[in-house]
Amino acid sequence: MSTLVESPVPSNDSQAAAPAAYDPTQKQKSQAKTARIPIKVVAAEKLKKPEWIRVRAAAPGSRFYDIKRILREHNLHTVCEEASCPNIGECFGKGTATFMIMGDKCTRRCPFCDVGHGRPDPLDTQEPENLARTIAALKLSYVVITSVDRDDLRDGGAAHFVECIAKVREYSPDTRIEVLVPDFRGRLDRALHILNSGPPDVMNHNLETVPRLYKQARPGSDYAHSLKLLAEFKKLHPEVPTKSGLMLGLGETDEEILQVMRDMREHNVDMLTIGQYLQPSEHHLPVLRYVHPDTFAMFEREAYAMGFTHAAVGAMVRSSYHADQQAHAAGVN
Numbered sequence: 001m002s003t004l005v006e007s008p009v010p011s012n013d014s015q016a017a018a019p020a021a022y023d024p025t026q027k028q029k030s031q032a033k034t035a036r037i038p039i040k041v042v043a044a045e046k047l048k049k050p051e052w053i054r055v056r057a058a059a060p061g062s063r064f065y066d067i068k069r070i071l072r073e074h075n076l077h078t079v080c081e082e083a084s085c086p087n088i089g090e091c092f093g094k095g096t097a098t099f100m101i102m103g104d105k106c107t108r109r110c111p112f113c114d115v116g117h118g119r120p121d122p123l124d125t126q127e128p129e130n131l132a133r134t135i136a137a138l139k140l141s142y143v144v145i146t147s148v149d150r151d152d153l154r155d156g157g158a159a160h161f162v163e164c165i166a167k168v169r170e171y172s173p174d175t176r177i178e179v180l181v182p183d184f185r186g187r188l189d190r191a192l193h194i195l196n197s198g199p200p201d202v203m204n205h206n207l208e209t210v211p212r213l214y215k216q217a218r219p220g221s222d223y224a225h226s227l228k229l230l231a232e233f234k235k236l237h238p239e240v241p242t243k244s245g246l247m248l249g250l251g252e253t254d255e256e257i258l259q260v261m262r263d264m265r266e267h268n269v270d271m272l273t274i275g276q277y278l279q280p281s282e283h284h285l286p287v288l289r290y291v292h293p294d295t296f297a298m299f300e301r302e303a304y305a306m307g308f309t310h311a312a313v314g315a316m317v318r319s320s321y322h323a324d325q326q327a328h329a330a331g332v333n
Contacts, residue, residue, distance in 0.1 A: 046282075050290050052315055053276065070137065074130040077104045098144040098180070098320040099135075101127055101164055102157050106148035108220045110208075114280035120152055123160055132167035135175060142324035143168065144204075146180035151220075156184040158191035162198040176332055178202035178243075178323055183226050192232055202271070202327050203233050204243040206319055207264070210256040217250055217285060231267040241309065241330045243271035245319040248291045250277055257299065261306055270309045271330050274299055275317035291315065 071078060077100040105118035124130075135143050145164055150157040158181075165177055179200040184191035211223040230242050244264055246257060257274070264272065274296065279287050296313050303311035310329040312322065 047287055047290060050292075052293055053278070053290065054316070067138075070134060074134045075124070076127075076130060076134060077101075098146055098323075099131055100146050100148065101131065102147045102150050102160055104148065107151040108149045110218055110221075111216070111285045114284070115148060120148065120150060123153075123157075128160070128163040128167040131164050132171040135168055136171040140172070140175055142176045142178070142327065144178045144180060144320040144323050145200075146320070147182060149182040149220075151186070154187060154190070155194055156182060156187045156191050158184065158187075158194040162194055165198045165200055176201045176324070176327060178204055178320075178327060180204040180206065180319055181229075183221055183229055185220070185222065185225055188225070188229060188232070192229075192236060195233070196236055199233075199237050199240055201332050202241050202243055202323075202330075203230070203237070204245070204271075204319060205229055206245040207260060208245070208247060209250055210252045210260055212256065213250055213252060227263060227267045230264075230269050234268045241270040241327070241332060242268065243273070243319075243326075244269050245273035245275070247275055247277040249287045249289050250285060251288045254295065254298075258302060261299070261303060261308075265306045265308065271326060272303050272308045272311045272313070273317050273319050273321070273326070274303075274311070274313045275321075276315040 078098055100115075102123060103120045104116055105120045106113075106115050107120060131145070145161065145168075147157055147161070161179055161181065165179070168175060168177055177200045179202070181204070183205065205226060207223065207226050209217050214221060214223050226244075230244060233240070234242050246260060248257065261272065276291055277285075277287060279285065293315065296315065300311050300313040303313065309331070310326050312326050
């Protein structure tokens, strides 16, 4: 199996080749992205995917290419494309997508994620309008809006989220809106104050993994801070369901996952998603185990026993996968 090691500081007489010139204005993907994080990904023997891991292609005659065309026409991004989601064929084929605002360059370099890293472009002031028009044109009854991390902004992008929510409600008053937000680390109070002026119908922030693995998997993030974000939002808006997600296969234990689930409930998280981590490329964190469906079933049973209002648990589950069905089951209509 592979290990994750912290890069040593080279000595003055090191003969190692100098890294390639870094242009922060360009979007870094795959090796270019992960090469500069302090915890390095060490190659591992690739595990064979079990038979229960199956990606569904877009069905013939589906809306897959229409959705892609409309997104490009309106200069919009989706996390489905940027993060190489395995469910993109199914979701686009059904006319659903998770919209990613504030550009396609993230200020962080999480080595499990396929979204590009780089110095973000200035915010597109037309994006809320373009987003709202697109959602109205697609006649979507439920939408998920997420974003890259924007540590370059004083509010982490909270005001832009609120503008997008307001515009979508203006054009599509019956559409329900879920937001999947970054952690707003270092600016949480400001972000929560701004979000207070236009909260979503569902508030989602993913913990992603267990606290022991944060240094390797989520450099720049903090487990306790993410729990605080969810809890503080819930205090301000007890009527809005909160939601969080986990991925399995990074080296966590089942008991660690159960403890994270308990932590979520202690911080009043209502809804839960758990899925299998799939390695986007050989330069990302390796898959250390494929979780058996029986184990996913155990986590689902435990989730309801703990009091989650809804739990979507399974190998191909992602945070936004069938989000409308999850929200409906939790009472969002």
